[in-house]
Amino acid sequence: MGLTRQASGISVWKEDFTLGDKEISQLTIALAGNPNTGKSTVFNALTGLNQHTGNWPGKTVLQAKGRYRHRGKNITLIDLPGTYSLFANSVEEQVARDFICFGKPDAVVVVVDATCLERNLNLVLQIGEITDKLVVCLNLVDEARRKNIFIDELKLSTELGVPVIPTVARIGQGLDRLKDVIDDVATGVLKPKPIQIQYGGELEKYIAKLAKEVKEIFGEELNPRWLALRLIDGDQTIISSIQQYFNNQEETKGDLLVEGDL
């Protein structure tokens, strides 16, 4: 796409994702979720009129970013495209995945539809494989109640290993608590441990082997287990994303990965 990079090293990731803020942003939070979960409602409720819509660099996908103040800090909120999954089936999914992996947000909030929990959890589990800094916003609880669906958010939180905050974003219910928990996770006060799906037997052996080698190349920059899974999947887009977001001396790492894959 013709993006040139002069800077080298890890800072280039942040540069590609720089949000052009004039005020210093102290925290960057990503908002993810399926389409139609009220994600935009959450985004609008938190940022009010302090928002701006543009495009993701080099893509035709819309990007909405906004800002809010909480506990004396300036917080940038990025509304990622609504996706069912992060497997890069589409440009939207690739954009969402790339931001979560390479944009290194301080926390990821997944907005989930309480009336349709099972389908929504796919994304939560996938994001939990990439990052530990995860908060689930259980939205539309009023709609769920109307359909006689009652969700035990404490139990859900225990099972998932991440905080679950019920909200009715439409009327602002639960958002104060959501902001508090986002801040706690982003600053490390709260340390979620998202449940890691075990893939069983042979596969886990391959994962362990590949993750070990991946870790030697990338260290802690990319979640080794997650990257190993994507390689076993045969996901070509992750390799091109790595080559795009690493450069100069790092570029060879991306190449190493292509040669060494299964």
Next chain:
Amino acid sequence: MEDKGEIRLNQLPVGSLGRILGLETKGLMRRRLLDLGFVPGTVVETVRRSPLGDPTAFKIRGALIALRSEEGRQIRVKLL
């Protein structure tokens, strides 16, 4: 020899339930169908067919999903 009661999802009559047996498609479409919840063992119901026959709305895992018949054709289902 096809099992009695095994049909393709695009043949599942409106109001009927089926259990997914497998997907005949590979690559991105397969990935997308799996992500939407069309996983073997899942129960699916045909809710509504569009006037022109395409797309068709299915109820699966608490959600309403619309599939085109070219997608429904790739999904093997056991009539319940």
